[in-house]
Amino acid sequence: NAGVTQTPKFQVLKTGQSMTLQCAQDMNHEYMSWYRQDPGMGLRLIHYSVGAGITDQGEVPNGYNVSRSTTEDFPLRLLSAAPSQTSVYFCASSYSWTGGFIGYTFGSGTRLTVV
Amino acid sequence: QQQVKQSPQSLIVQKGGISIINCAYENTAFDYFPWYQQFPGKGPALLIAIRPDVSEKKEGRFTISFNKSAKQFSLHIMDSQPGDSATYFCAASIGETSGSRLTFGEGTQLTVNP
Numbered sequence: 001n002a003g004v005t006q007t008p009k010f011q012v013l014k015t016g017q018s019m020t021l022q023c024a025q026d027m028n029h030e031y032m033s034w035y036r037q038d039p040g041m042g043l044r045l046i047h048y049s050v051g052a053g054i055t056d057q058g059e060v061p062n063g064y065n066v067s068r069s070t071t072e073d074f075p076l077r078l079l080s081a082a083p084s085q086t087s088v089y090f091c092a093s094s095y096s097w098t099g100g101f102i103g104y105t106f107g108s109g110t111r112l113t114v115v
Numbered sequence: 116q117q118q119v120k121q122s123p124q125s126l127i128v129q130k131g132g133i134s135i136i137n138c139a140y141e142n143t144a145f146d147y148f149p150w151y152q153q154f155p156g157k158g159p160a161l162l163i164a165i166r167p168d169v170s171e172k173k174e175g176r177f178t179i180s181f182n183k184s185a186k187q188f189s190l191h192i193m194d195s196q197p198g199d200s201a202t203y204f205c206a207a208s209i210g211e212t213s214g215s216r217l218t219f220g221e222g223t224q225l226t227v228n229p
Contacts, residue, residue, distance in 0.1 A: 004158075035219075040124070042204055042219035043159070058216065090158050103149060104217065106158025 002026050006091050006107035013081040013114045021076040021110050023091030031094045032074040033058070033104070034066065036087040043090065049074055081114045088112070118142050119207050121220030128227050134192040136223045138205035141186070145207040149217070150179065150190050153202045162203070163190070195227045 007022045025032065033048040035058075045058030049068040063085060065077040074093075078085060088111050092104040121138045128134045138148075149164035165172045165179040165188065172179045178191040192199055205220040 033216075040221055042119075042121070042221045043217075044219070045216060048216060059218075092158070103161030103164070104159075106160070108156070108158050 004091055004093050004105050004107035006089075006110050008110060009108070010111050011113070013078070013112065015081060015083060015114060017081050019078050019081065021078075021089055021091075021112070023074045023076065023107060024072050025074075025091075025093040025105070026072065027093060027095075027105065028071060029093035029095045029105070030071070031096070032068065033092045033094075034064070034074070034076045035090045035092065036060065036085075037090060037109075038087050046076065046089075078112075083114045086112060086114045118145075118218050119205060119220040121205050121223060123223060124221065125224045126226070128195045128225065130195065130197060130227055130229050132195050132227075134195045134199065134225055134227070135189060136203055136205070136225070137187065137189045138220050139185075139187045140207050142207070142209075142218075143186070144209050145218075147208045148179070148181065148188050149206050149208075150177075151204045151206060151219075153204065153222075159204060192225075195225075197227045197229050200225055200227050 004025045030051050034046040035043040037043045044060050046064050047066040049055045052071050055066050088109045090109050091107045094104045119140045150162045151159035152162045153159040163174050163177050167183045176193045181188045203223045206217045208217045
């Protein structure tokens with residue numbers, strides 16, 4: 001199992017450009033989420049999905065779009081990049097069960113710089 | 116609005132000492148409180164978690180203490196080792212099985228000196 005795979009690992013964009021951050025998981029997890037990590041602010045939820053075809057907004061959704069056409073993939077689209085979107089982006093997946101605690105499996109992150 | 120506040124921002128401990136990181140939350144609907152450990156260049160990884168019906172949970176050298184009335188919880192790392200040097204995040208969510216909406220604290224950068 002590869003777990004959660006994010007691509008690219010690094011990206012530099014110019015203001016106004018658009019791009020898609022890719023996220024794929026091979027664990028058949030129903031839940032997937034995108035977080036951004038900024039110094040001193042922890043991780044903040046951008047968008048999440050509870051299953052294929054179902055997405056919802058998190059705490060900081062503005063400027064980002066998502067879709068979930070398959071269980072495995074959950075791409076994050078930046079519509080028109082802004083310097084405020086410079087951050088490290090993490091994709092995570094998890095599943096639900098009644099037997100005990102679950103934890104997110106995080107990808108290794110995409111470091112995005114917008115100039 | 117930060118619903119989970121974490122302190123201290125950074126912590127330096129000598130090898131063998133006890134590391135203590137504190138978190139406070141506002142939303143009384145939170146009922147699942149995990150801690151995550153993150154090494155440089157890696158994603159966070161689940162370390163230990165607790166529900167509010169338990170006041171303490173221990174796994175090896177890691178212990179969570181939970182005070183429901185004060186809306187506070189803390190992570191204690193006993194016999195801290197240089198390999199524990201990492202950033203630690205507390206988090207909270209509504210429903211341990213929801214799996215979809217974790218609210219994180221700001222993080223604590225722990226350095227354990229040899």
